[in-house]
Structure formats: structure tokens, C-alpha cells
Amino acid sequence: MAALFTTPKRNDKTSGAHFVEPDVRRRTLLAHGSWRRVTRRIVVGAVCALTVSSLLMPSVSLAAEWVDVGGTQYNAGTAAGDAAGTWSWDGADDMKLNGYNGGAIEAAGKLNVSYEGNNTVTNDNGRGIKVKDGANENAELNIQGDASSTLNVTSSRDAITSVGNINIDGAGTVNATSTEHDAIDAGGDVTIKGSGNVNATGDSDGIRADGNITIDNSGTVTAKATEDQGIDADENLIIKGGGKVEASSIKDNAIWADGNIEISGGSQVKASSEEDAAIDGKNSLTVTNASLNASGVGYGIYVYKGITLDGATVTVRASSDGGEASALFTDEDNIVIKNGSTVDALAEGRFSVAISTSNFYSDEAGGHIYISDSVVKAIARYAETGGDGPDHYSGDQNDEIIPESEGLNIGIFAQTEKGITPATISIVRSKVTAEGDTAAIFALAMSADGKAIGTIEIKDAIIQTPAGGKVIDYRNKEELSDGIVYEAGQTIGTGDATIDSPYDAAVAKSTVIVPPEETKPEEKHGKTKPEGSKSEGTKTTKTVAVAAKGAKTVGKLAATGDTSNAAIVAAALAGTAAIAAGALASRKRS
Numbered sequence: 001m002a003a004l005f006t007t008p009k010r011n012d013k014t015s016g017a018h019f020v021e022p023d024v025r026r027r028t029l030l031a032h033g034s035w036r037r038v039t040r041r042i043v044v045g046a047v048c049a050l051t052v053s054s055l056l057m058p059s060v061s062l063a064a065e066w067v068d069v070g071g072t073q074y075n076a077g078t079a080a081g082d083a084a085g086t087w088s089w090d091g092a093d094d095m096k097l098n099g100y101n102g103g104a105i106e107a108a109g110k111l112n113v114s115y116e117g118n119n120t121v122t123n124d125n126g127r128g129i130k131v132k133d134g135a136n137e138n139a140e141l142n143i144q145g146d147a148s149s150t151l152n153v154t155s156s157r158d159a160i161t162s163v164g165n166i167n168i169d170g171a172g173t174v175n176a177t178s179t180e181h182d183a184i185d186a187g188g189d190v191t192i193k194g195s196g197n198v199n200a201t202g203d204s205d206g207i208r209a210d211g212n213i214t215i216d217n218s219g220t221v222t223a224k225a226t227e228d229q230g231i232d233a234d235e236n237l238i239i240k241g242g243g244k245v246e247a248s249s250i251k252d253n254a255i256w257a258d259g260n261i262e263i264s265g266g267s268q269v270k271a272s273s274e275e276d277a278a279i280d281g282k283n284s285l286t287v288t289n290a291s292l293n294a295s296g297v298g299y300g301i302y303v304y305k306g307i308t309l310d311g312a313t314v315t316v317r318a319s320s321d322g323g324e325a326s327a328l329f330t331d332e333d334n335i336v337i338k339n340g341s342t343v344d345a346l347a348e349g350r351f352s353v354a355i356s357t358s359n360f361y362s363d364e365a366g367g368h369i370y371i372s373d374s375v376v377k378a379i380a381r382y383a384e385t386g387g388d389g390p391d392h393y394s395g396d397q398n399d400e401i402i403p404e405s406e407g408l409n410i411g412i413f414a415q416t417e418k419g420i421t422p423a424t425i426s427i428v429r430s431k432v433t434a435e436g437d438t439a440a441i442f443a444l445a446m447s448a449d450g451k452a453i454g455t456i457e458i459k460d461a462i463i464q465t466p467a468g469g470k471v472i473d474y475r476n477k478e479e480l481s482d483g484i485v486y487e488a489g490q491t492i493g494t495g496d497a498t499i500d501s502p503y504d505a506a507v508a509k510s511t512v513i514v515p516p517e518e519t520k521p522e523e524k525h526g527k528t529k530p531e532g533s534k535s536e537g538t539k540t541t542k543t544v545a546v547a548a549k550g551a552k553t554v555g556k557l558a559a560t561g562d563t564s565n566a567a568i569v570a571a572a573l574a575g576t577a578a579i580a581a582g583a584l585a586s587r588k589r590s
Contacts, residue, residue, distance in 0.1 A: 063076060063091075063092035063093040063109060063110060063137070064076060064089075064092065064093055064095075064107040064108060064109040064111045064131075065107075065108045065109045065134035065135060065136070065137065066107065066108050066134075067080070067089050067095065067105065067106065067107045067111065068104075068105070068107070069087060069089075069102070069103070070102045070103035070104070070105075071103060071104075074089060074091075076091055076092065077091050078091045079091045084099075085098060085099075086098055086099045086100040086101070087100045087102075093109070093110045093111060093112050094112050094114070095107075095111060095113050095114070096113075096114050096115075096116070097113065097114070097115040097116070097119045097151070098115070098116045098117055098119070099116075099117045099118065099119065100115075100119040100120065100121070101119070101120045102120075102121070102122070103121070103122065103123060104121065104122075104123040104126055104127060104128055104129070104130070105121060105128070105129045105130075106127070106129075106130045106131070106132075107130075107131045107132075107141075108131075108132055108133065108134035108135075108137075108139075109131070109133070109134035109136075109137035109138070109139065109140075110131075110137060110138075110139070110140040110141075111131050111140070111141055111142070112142045112144070113129070113141070113143045113144070113151075114143075114144050115143070115144075115145040115149050115150075115151045116146065116149050117148075117149055117150075118149070118150050118152075119149070119150065119151050119152065120152045120153075120154075121151070121152070121153045121154070121155075122154050122155070123154075123155040123157075124155070124156055125156055126156065126157050127155050127157045127161055128153035128154065128155035128158070128159040128160060128161075128176070128178075129143075129153055129159070129160050129161070130158070130161050131161070131162040131163065131164070132162075132163045133164070138163075139162050139163040139164035139165075139187070139188075140162065140164045140165050140188075141160070141162040141164070141165070141166045141167070142167045142168075143160070143167070143168045143169070143170075144168075144169045144172070144194075145170045145172025145196065146170060146171055147171035147172065147195075147196070148172075149172040149173070150172060150173045150174075150175065151172065151173070151174045151175070152175045153174075153175070153177070154177045154178075154179075155177075155178055155179070156178070156181070157180060157181045158178055158181045158183075158184075158185040159176040159177055159182070159183045159184065159200075160174075160176045160183070160184045160185070161184070161185045161186070162185075162186050162187065163187040163188075164186070164187055164188040165186060165190070165191070165211075166184065166186040166188075166189075166190045166191070166209075167190075167191045167192075168190075168192045168193070168194075168196075168198055169192075169193045169194045169196075170194045170195075170196050171194055171195045171219075172196045173196055173197045173198075173199070174196070174197070174199070176198075176199070176200045176201070176202075177200075177201045178201070178202045178203060179203055180203050180204075181202060181203065182202045182204050182206070182207075182208050183200035183201050183202035183205070183206050183207065183223070184198075184200045184202075184206070184207045184208065185208045185209075186208070186209040186211070187211075188209065188210060188211045189209055189211040189212045189213070189214065190207060190208075190211075190212075190213045190214070191213075191214045192214070192215045192216070192221055193216045193217055193241070194217060194218075194219070195217070195218045195219045195243075196217070196219045197219045197221070197222075198217075198219075198220075198221045198222070199221075199222045200221075200222065200223045200224070201222075201223075201224045201225075202224070202225050203225075203226050203227060204225065204226075204227050204228045205223075205225050205228045205229050205230070205231075205232045206222075206223030206224050206225045206229070206230040206231060206232075206247065206249075207221075207223045207230070207231050207232070208228075208229070208231075208232040208233075209232070209233055209234060210234045210235075211233075211234065211235050212233060212235045212236045212238065212259070213233040213236075213237050213238070213257075214238045214239075214240075215238070215239045215240070215243070215245055215267075216238075216240050216241040217241045217243040218241050218242050218243045219243050219244075220243060220244040220246070221244070221245045221246070222245075222246045222247075223245075223246070223247045223248075224247075224248050224249070225248070225249040225250070225252065226249070226250045226251060227250075227251055227252065228249065228251075228252045229247075229252050229253045229254070229255065229256040230247030230249045230255060231245075231247045231254070231255045231256070231257075232256050233256070233257040233259065234259075235257075235258060235259040236257060236259035236260045236262070237255065237257040237259070237260075237261045237262070238262045239262070239263045239264070239267045239269055239290075240262075240263075240264045240265035240267055241265055241267060242266040242267055243267060243268070244268045244269075244270075245267060245269045245270070247269075247270070247271045248271070248272045249273045249274070249276065250273075250274045251274070251275050251276065252273065252275070253273055253276050253277050253278065253279065253280040253296075254271035254272055254273045254278045254279065254296070255271045255278065255280070255281075256279075256280050256281065257281040257282070257283070258282050258283075259281075259283050260281070260283045260284050260285075260286070261279065261281050261283075261284070261285045261286070261303065262286050263285075263286070263287045263288070263290045263292060263312075264287070264288040264289060264290050265288075265289065265290060266289060266290055267291075268290070268291045269290065269291065269292045269293070270292075270293045270294075271292075271293070271294045271295070271296075272294070272295045272296070273295075273297060274297065275297055276296060276298065276299075277296040277299035277300070277301070277302050278294035278295055278296035278299070278301060278316075279294050279296070279301045279302070279303070280299070280302050280303070281302075281303040281304065282303075282304045282305070283304060283305045284303060284304075284306040284307070284308070284333070285301065285306070285307045285330075286307075286308045286310070287308070287309050287310070287312035288308075288310045288311060289310070289311045289312070290312055290313075291312065291313040292312065292313070292314045292316075293314075293315045293316075294316045294317070295316070295317040296317070296318055296319075297318070297319050297320075298318065298320070298324060298325060298326075299318055299325075299326050299327075299329060300316035300317055300326070300327040300328060300347070301316050301327070301328050301329065302326065302329050302330075302331075303330050304330070304331055304332065304333075305330070305332065305333045305366075306333030306334055306335070306366065307328065307330045307333075307334075307336070308335075308336045308338075309336065309337045309338070309341045309343060309374075310336075310338055310339050310341065311338075311339045311340050311341060312341045312342075312343075313341070313342045314328075314342070314343045314344070314345075315343075315344045315345075316328050316343075316344070316345045316346075317345075317346050317347075318346070318348070318349075319347075319383075320348060320349030320350065320352070320383060323349055323350040323351055323407070324349050324350070324351045324352070325347040326347055326352065326354075326356055327345040327346055327347040327353070327354045327355065327378075328345045328354065328355045328356070329353070329356045329357070330357050331357070331358055332358075332359050332360075332364040332366045332367075333357070333359075333364070333365075333366035334357060334365075334367070334368045334369065334370065335355060335368075335369045336370045337370070337372070337374050337376060337430075338370070338371075338372045338373060339372075339373055340374060341374040341375075341376075342374065342375045342376075343355075343374065343375070343376045343377070343378075344377045345376075345377065345378045346379045346381070347379075347380050347381070347409075348380075348381045348382075348383040349382075349383060349407070349409075350382060350407035351407050351408045351409070352380040352381065352383075352408075352409045352410075352436075353409075353410050353411075353412075353413045353436075354378035354379055354380045354410075354411050354412065354434075354436070355369065355376070355378045355411070355412045355413070356412070356413040356414070356415075357369055357413075357414050357415075358415040358416070359415075359416045359417070359418075359423075360416070360417040360418060361418055362418040362420070363420075364420065365421065367414055367415060367416035367421075367422075367423045367424075368414060368421070368423065368424040368425075368426070369412060369414050369424070369425045369426070370424075370426045370428075371425075371426065371427045371428065371430045371432060372426075372427075372428040372429060372430060373428070373429050373430060374430045374431075375430065375432075376412075376431070376432045376433070376434075377432075377433045377434075378411040378412045378432070378433070378434045378435070379411055379433075379434070379435045379436070380409040380410050380411050380435070380436040380437065380438075381409060381437060382407045382409050382437040407437070407438075408438050408502070409436045409437040409438045409439075410436040410438055410439045410440075410441075410442050410502075411434035411435050411436040411439070411440045411441060412425060412432075412434050412440070412442070413439075413441075413442050413444075414443045414444070415443075415444045415445075415446075415454070416444075416445050416446070416454065417446040417447070418447075422445035422452040422453055422454050422455065423443045423444055423445050423454035423455070423489065424443060424454070424455050424456075424457065425441060425443045425455075425456045425457070426456075426457045426459070427456075427457070427458045427459070427461055427513055428458075428459045428460055428461065429459070429460040429461060429515050430461060430513070431461075431512075431513065431514045431515065431518060432511075432512070432513040433511075433512050433513075434492075434510070434511050434513075435509060435510045435511075436509060438502050438507075438509070439502050439507045439508070439509065440491075440492050440508050440509055440510055441456060441491060441492045441508075441511060442454075442474075442490075442491045442502060443455055443456050443489045443491070444474070444487060444488075444489035445487075445488055445489055446485055446486065446487050447486050447488070448483065448484065448485070448486070449486065450475075450477070450486030450488060452486075452488065453488040453489065453490075454488065454490060455489075455490055456471045456490045456491070456492070458513060460515060460516070461513050461515050462513070462514060462515075462516055463492065463511060463513055464512045465510065465511060465512045466492075466493075466494060466510070466511065467494075468494050469492055469493065469494060469508055470492070470493070470494070471490050471492060472490065472491060472492070472493040472494075472495065472496075472497075472498070472499060472507075473488075473490055473498040474488065474489045474490060474491055474498065474499050474500065474502070475487070475488050475498050475500060476488075476500045476501070491507055491508070492507075492508045492511045493506040493507045493508045494506050494508065
């Protein structure tokens with residue numbers, strides 16, 4: 001079984017230790033009250049001196065030092081504009097556009113652009129609207145328009161860009177399109193507020209910031225990319241305000257954040273990628289009283305430091321990109337679903353998990369799934385890519401169709417190896433429908449001494465299906481080249497015997513867990529076909545030949561003497577079941 005659950009190589013984090021030990025000098029200063037008093041006198045004196053000197057220095061006004069409109073530069077201090085009144089600048093920080101249809105606009109320092117009517121900025125060989133640092137002032141670009149107004153910016157390079165912050169506000173519509181680079185790009189933060197609409201389409205990124213991206217908007221924000229991310233935040237991504245956000249990418253993530261991702265306030269977020277994860281982040285994802293729909297390849301949602309869904313409605317889909325798929329996944333932290341959340345997760349691939357967390361490191365506390373007062377559906381299907389469509393069952397060496405998939409597919413899966421506490425799946429007062437072509441629910445802990453045991457805890461709820469279903473134990477011991485690994489955990493199944501293979505007939509491939517007051521299922525359970533499933537309406541006709549020569553067979557299935565079944569399991573375990581093992585975690589960005 002160890003081949004089934006393989007420890008991945010740890011990835012480097014973006015920062016060092018969580019807590020940095022103060023240096024010797026700092027510890028000495030903090031240890032003596034006299035040093036603190038002397039330091040305070042020095043600081044107070046310095047502040048006083050700074051205050052006096054600042055009064056003697058000339059003040060720097062917050063204004064653009066110059067602007068360039070259509071290739072002509074105008075310096076600060078003198079108002080400028082065209083005879084038709086389509087643009088005007090007050091010689092400081094305010095520019096007005098009213099029916100402007102012309103070339104690029106550039107400024108040094110701070111520039112406030114207000115627009116009325118229909119305005120178009122075009123640059124086929126450069127940037128559309130650009131603000132850079134001046135000699136005495138940092139760059140800042142503010143854009144605002146009313147409900148009946150539109151600002152269209154089209155360029156070959158970045159359409160709307162600032163070395164500093166970009167703020168878009170008001171009720172108007174901003175359309176930014178770049179044919180070669182980013183649609184909206186900030187060296188600082190990007191903030192979108194108000195009730196208007198923002199449409200950003202870039203060949204590279206749709207909306208990108210070196211700092212935070214905050215969308216506090218009741219309108220609609222659309223970010224589309226071809227080569228890179230729809231939304232790309234080098235720090236945190238915050239979405240609130242109750243509006244709609246749609247992010248998409250053809251070749252990369254729809255949404256990427258190097259910091260936390262927070263969605264709240266009734267916002268409706270949709271993220272989709274044609275070739276990569278829909279949402280990818282190095283820290284946590286929190287969805288509170290909001291909705292999220294994510295669809296990706298390989299991963300639906302993959303974040304590094306925990307997922308919390310609080311009063312959220314979440315639909316997530318993941319299809320295979322070479323055999324592996326995980327719909328909702330976090331590494332080295334926990335998944336928490338609570339307070340009336342509704343979650344629908346589907347993953348389809350040869351090796352797939354719908355909702356999963358893993359932790360392989362002794363100093364981390366993750367690897368647990370907590371579901372309370374919520375409704376959850378988690379389905380993992382076996383499917384192969386290519387050919388005429390997905391194939392859900394494999395064939396033996398005589399091409400006979402047999403009802404055993406050759407992959408590994410688990411609906412809800414928690415796994416730990418050296419974590420602070422073993423893997424746990426907790427279900428409290430919730431309705432949970434879980435299906436997997438291998439197992440519906442599985443909690444697994446691996447250790448060198450066999451003392452760590454993964455557990456499934458069900459409180460104020462009952463197992464409605466399968467009939468006679470209960471939590472059963474799993475134990476297995478593997479002798480590897482680098483030592484012995486003990487696997488211990490629990491799954492949902494029937495019978496009283498302890499199993500030693502996830503392919504054991506006692507393991508439930510489908511289960512429904514409900515609160516005691518819910519006595520009847522709302523739908524017929526079994527091989528359900530969720531909306532968005534590749535297998536929906538598809539008839540399986542293709543058979544798959546299994547080559548199991550030299551593969552190791554393990555567990556009870558191999559002991560039955562059924563050659564075809566043993567070959568299938570052996571093929572699945574021959575170093576390819578990396579997804580369930582946490583090899584999903586190896587894909588973090590550096």
C-alpha cells in the first residue's frame with residue numbers, strides 16, 4: 001500500500017522561519033530599562049528635529065508634474081486641452097475626458113482621470129494610459145466615471161498601467177484591452193470600487209498588481225487572459241461588495257495570489273481555466289457569505305494554507321490533465337466547511353479526489369477536514385482522457401469489461417504522515433453525499449511506528465447509505481527500501497473486519513450521511529452524474545488493456561487469486577497513484 005500513498009518532496013516556501021529570534025543586540029536593549037529610557041529620549045529628540053526641519057522645507061503638491069496627450073507634453077502649472085473640449089488638464093492632478101478619441105495618455109506623478117460620454121484611447125505601439133514616478137512625487141492613477149459613460153483603452157502593451165497604485169471608482173464602464181501584455185497592471189495596489197463595470201482582457205494578465213488587488217464593487221468585473229492569469233495578485237486578493245467577478249485564462253490560472261484570497265459580502269465569483277487550475281494560491285482561501293464557481297484542469301481550487309467556507313455556496317470542477325485531478329485541495333492545513341455552506345465538488349481522472357487535504361511535515365498542523373451544519377456533495381470519478389471520451393472501466397488482458405476501475409478515486413480524503421495530529425474527517429449535523437470509484441471517504445495516517453491513526457468522526461448525524469454502513473478500520477504495513485511504513489486509518493463500509501486495501505469489497509464507494517431528522521434521501525443515490533461531469537450522457541465502449549508485468553500486488557484483492565483484478569490493482573499502485581498521496585502538493589510555485 002505504500003506505493004499508493006507516497007510522500008512527496010517538500011517544496012520551498014516563499015519565506016523563512018515563522019518566528020525570527022531577535023539578535024543579541026536587540027535582546028540586550030530589551031533587557032535593561034535604562035536602555036529603553038535613553039532610546040526614548042533619542043527618538044523624541046529626533047522627531048522634534050525632523051518636525052522643525054520639515055517646516056523649513058518647501059511642500060510638494062500632490063499633482064502630475066507633466067502630462068503627454070497624443071505625443072505632446074504639457075508641463076505642470078499651466079492648464080491645457082484641445083479646442084473641441086474632448087480633453088482638459090488643470091495643470092495639476094485633474095484630467096477630464098469628454099468624448100475623447102485619440103492617442104496614448106502619459107503622466108509623471110499623480111493623475112486623476114474623470115470621463116464623461118464615450119471615450120477611446122488607442123496606441124498600437126505602446127501603452128494606453130500610463131503613470132510613472134515623477135521627480136518629486138510617486139505615481140498614482142485614479143479613474144472615475146458616471147453611469148452613462150465609457151472609457152475604452154486599447155494598446156499593444158499594458159492598456160492601463162501605473163508604477164504605483166491604480167484606483168477605479170464610480171458607476172461608469174472601463175474596457176481595457178492589450179494585444180501583447182497586461183490589460184491593467186500596477187506596481188502597487190489595484191482597487192476597484194463603486195457600482196460600475198470593468199472589463200480587462202490581456203494577452204498576458206487581465207488584472208495584475210505587485211501589491212494587493214481589492215474588488216469592492218457592486219457591478220461586474222471581468223478579467224480574461226490568454227498566456228497568464230486572469231487575476232494575478234502578488235500579495236492578497238480581496239473580493240467584496242456584492243458584485244460579480246469573472247476571471248478566466250486559456251493557458252494559466254484564472255486566479256492566482258501569492259497572499260490570501262478572501263471572498264465575502266454576497267459577491268459572486270466565477271473562475272475557469274482551459275489548461276490549468278482555476279484558483280491557485282500560496283496562502284489561504286476564505287469564502288464567507290458569498291458564492292464561488294471554479295472549473296479547472298488538474299485542479300479546481302488549490303491553495304497552500306487552508307480553505308474555510310463559511311455560509312458559502314461553492315461549486316468546483318476538475319478534469320484530468322494526464323490522469324490526475326483534484327477539485328478542492330489544500331496542503332499542510334485544514335479544510336473547514338461550516339454555517340450552512342453548500343459545496344458541490346467533482347473530480348474526474350484516472351487518479352482523482354473531490355475534497356482533499358494532506359500534511360507530511362512534523363511542524364505543520366494540517367491534514368484535517370471539518371464539516372458542520374452544511375450540505376456537501378463530493379464525487380470522484382475514474383475517467384481517461386483522449387480517444388472517443390472518458391472510459392470508466394478497464395479491461396483485462398482478454399479485453400473483457402470488468403467493473404473495477406484501474407485508477408484511484410476517493411470522494412473525501414484526508415492524509416498525514418508526520419503532522420502534529422493524525423488525519424481527521426469530522427462530520428457534524430450535516431448532509432454529506434460522497435462517492436468515489438475506489439472509496440467514498442477515507443482518512444489515513446502513515447508513521448514509522450504505527451501509532452498514528454487517521455479517524456472519521458460523525459456526530460449528530462447517521463450513515464443512511466449503504467445499508468448497515470459504519471466506520472471501519474484500515475491497517476497495512478509496507479517494507480520499503482528506506483524502512484517500514486505503517487498505514488492506519490478509517491473509511492466508511494460494511495462488516496466488522498479490519499481491511500488492508502482500499503479496494504476491499506467492504507469499502508463503500510457511495511455513502512450518504514444525514515442529520516437524524518432527515519430520514520429520507522432527496523434523490524436516488526448510487527452512480528450520480530453531477531452537472532458538469534464529463535461522463536454525463538457518455539456511453540463507455542472502449543476497453544483498456546492492463547500491463548501489470550513486474551508490478552507489486554497488495555491487500556486482500558491480490559490474495560483472492562483473481563488474476564485480472566490483481567493486475568488492475570497492481571497497475572494502479574505501480575508508482576502512479578501520486579495524486580492521493582499528496583503529490584498534488586508538489587506543484588507549488590517558487
